[in-house]
Amino acid sequence: MIKQIKARPFDFTFDPEKTALMVIDMQRDFVQKGGFGEALGNDVSPMQKAIEPISKVLECCRSQHMLIIHTREGHRPDLTDCPKAKLTRGGKTFIGTDGPMGRILVRGEYGHDIIPELYPKEGEVVIDKPGKDAFFATDLYQILLNRGIKSLIICGVTTEVCVQTTSRAANDRGFELVIPEDCCASYFPEFHEAALNMIAAQGAIVGWVSDSKSVISALEE
Ligand code: TIU
Numbered sequence: 001m002i003k004q005i006k007a008r009p010f011d012f013t014f015d016p017e018k019t020a021l022m023v024i025d026m027q028r029d030f031v032q033k034g035g036f037g038e039a040l041g042n043d044v045s046p047m048q049k050a051i052e053p054i055s056k057v058l059e060c061c062r063s064q065h066m067l068i069i070h071t072r073e074g075h076r077p078d079l080t081d082c083p084k085a086k087l088t089r090g091g092k093t094f095i096g097t098d099g100p101m102g103r104i105l106v107r108g109e110y111g112h113d114i115i116p117e118l119y120p121k122e123g124e125v126v127i128d129k130p131g132k133d134a135f136f137a138t139d140l141y142q143i144l145l146n147r148g149i150k151s152l153i154i155c156g157v158t159t160e161v162c163v164q165t166t167s168r169a170a171n172d173r174g175f176e177l178v179i180p181e182d183c184c185a186s187y188f189p190e191f192h193e194a195a196l197n198m199i200a201a202q203g204a205i206v207g208w209v210s211d212s213k214s215v216i217s218a219l220e221e
Pocket of ligand 1: 187
């Protein structure tokens with residue numbers, strides 16, 4: 001059944017059977033103290049407020065038996081998949097160094113994993129990605145095609161980095177997407193606002209912006 005979510009710049013029309021929920025990079029490394037986000041000089045407190053709304057959308061999408069995709073940004077332990085430009089960004093090296101949650105942004109480490117509140121359930125897809133764009137060097141596109149997915153509900157962090165980059169990449173591949181604004185967060189509130197405005201501007205040039213309550217009420221209708 002075709003449904004509509006109240007959104008800007010206008011309502012988002014979608015078929016729940018052809019829609020996936022994407023939860024981007026809700027890893028300790030970005031959300032908790034002692035991870036990559038903090039190593040970059042950020043205050044991680046703005047991340048916390050996205051957890052509960054995401055959890056509600058996630059539970060709703062689970063109850064609707066939708067395809068759920070979680071992503072994690074990170075690198076191989078030998079860092080062979082980490083470009084030098086990323087490794088030495090700003091003249092400093094954080095990725096691969098030891099932190100209180102293990103080696104920063106390295107797969108298999110405690111800090112790299114998804115926070116317990118949003119931990120994937122069996123049968124949900126987890127995409128390990130080396131970049132900001134979840135399609136880059138991953139099998140995400142193939143998975144979405146195989147499952148007949150046309151629309152995406154995109155949550156996660158950070159709004160202007162991995163959420164926005166992945167949204168643009170999804171849009172260019174022909175997916176329609178909606179971002180519940182309370183289900184993402186940035187270390188910079190002004191970037192959060194600006195990124196969402198950029199997405200919805202120009203008649204939804206990248207996608208639609210809504211909120212968790214509107215997404216849930218449309219799905220439960
Ligand atoms: N630094 C920052 O805002 N974000 C990232 O590095 N990755 C993600 O957004 N996941």
